[in-house]
Amino acid sequence: MKKTISTLCLALFSWGAFAQNNSEAENTNKWIDTYSTLNQAKDWSGMLAKMSECRAEVPNWEFADYYEGIANYNLKNYQKAVEALSAFLQKNTVTPAAYLFRANAYLEMNEADFAIKDYDEYLKSAPGDVPAMLSKAQARMINKDYANYIADLTAVLAIEPSNMDALTNRASAYAIQKDWNAVIADLTTAIAMKEDANFFYDRGFAQYSLKTPESIAAAIADFTKAEQLGMTTEKLYTSRAQCNKMLKKFAEEAEDYTKLLAIDAANVNYYYNRGVALFKSNKFKEALADFDKAIEINPKHVNAYKYRANTKGKLGDKAGQAADAAKVKELTGA
Numbered sequence: 001m002k003k004t005i006s007t008l009c010l011a012l013f014s015w016g017a018f019a020q021n022n023s024e025a026e027n028t029n030k031w032i033d034t035y036s037t038l039n040q041a042k043d044w045s046g047m048l049a050k051m052s053e054c055r056a057e058v059p060n061w062e063f064a065d066y067y068e069g070i071a072n073y074n075l076k077n078y079q080k081a082v083e084a085l086s087a088f089l090q091k092n093t094v095t096p097a098a099y100l101f102r103a104n105a106y107l108e109m110n111e112a113d114f115a116i117k118d119y120d121e122y123l124k125s126a127p128g129d130v131p132a133m134l135s136k137a138q139a140r141m142i143n144k145d146y147a148n149y150i151a152d153l154t155a156v157l158a159i160e161p162s163n164m165d166a167l168t169n170r171a172s173a174y175a176i177q178k179d180w181n182a183v184i185a186d187l188t189t190a191i192a193m194k195e196d197a198n199f200f201y202d203r204g205f206a207q208y209s210l211k212t213p214e215s216i217a218a219a220i221a222d223f224t225k226a227e228q229l230g231m232t233t234e235k236l237y238t239s240r241a242q243c244n245k246m247l248k249k250f251a252e253e254a255e256d257y258t259k260l261l262a263i264d265a266a267n268v269n270y271y272y273n274r275g276v277a278l279f280k281s282n283k284f285k286e287a288l289a290d291f292d293k294a295i296e297i298n299p300k301h302v303n304a305y306k307y308r309a310n311t312k313g314k315l316g317d318k319a320g321q322a323a324d325a326a327k328v329k330e331l332t333g334a
Contacts, residue, residue: 047071112142197229
């Protein structure tokens with residue numbers, strides 16, 4: 001981030017302030033050059049090392065406080081940065097970068113209210129500074145002020161309609177507010193710019209959350225596209241399995257649980273859920289194997305015994321059906 005004060009501005013200020021004292025003016029210009037060089041070199045430790053000498057030679061030069069603040073900020077000494085920049089701003093309120101650096105330091109310390117106040121002050125002089133606007137929005141998020149967070153990101157998008165960070169972060173905020181249509185709109189815009197698996201997954205989740213037959217079908221399409229783009233996670237397959245279940249696409253649901261079992265072969269719920277999907281697909285032998293496995297992993301899985309009893313009945317194993325029904329009564333005390 002380039003947040004330095006130009007040598008020209010410093011020189012003009014210094015000569016105006018100290019014209020009556022040539023020696024002090026010469027010393028001031030010397031330190032202007034010194035700190036400009038150190039700033040350009042990003043020698044933050046060097047800035048601090050020379051601070052005592054600087055103050056001894058130009059005790060009235062307020063920009064010593066400014067550069068002390070910059071150095072401490074870049075060295076991640078955020079409290080010291082705030083203190084130095086506050087000292088500077090008590091003497092000089094017309095240097096916007098000081099507000100910006102102090103705002104950034106407050107943000108790093110999660111002091112959101114102070115950060116927002118300083119960003120507002122800075123943005124009066126730089127209303128189109130998108131990075132500062134995004135940082136201010138971040139402070140809103142710390143406060144969980146989602147309405148103003150969205151408003152800040154909307155302001156960014158008015159300047160940069162294709163700002164991906166603003167677009168996807170606003171979609172996330174809309175998701176927190178459960179404004180699923182707004183989530184879908186923002187992610188559709190993002191996908192038009194970049195086909196990213198996470199964008200498709202997140203849009204799919206928003207579609208799923210609307211819970212209409214059309215939106216569930218759209219969610220499945222988005223989850224499938226995310227898979228095609230390389231996403232092979234449990235959250236993807238469990239989400240798509242749930243959507244397939246809601247649309248009574250049991251064969252497809254079973255396929256998702258097969259993929260989940262490839263990720264976690266000891267997950268009793270995956271065996272049980274695949275067994276249910278296979279049962280509803282009239283694949284009773286395959287379902288029986290899954291219920292057997294679920295019971296092997298968890299011998300007290302009541303629902304697996306219930307479904308296995310029904311499955312054995314479908315396969316004509318009346319004795320087995322009765323035995324499992326008895327086991328259910330034993331486990332439930334019914």
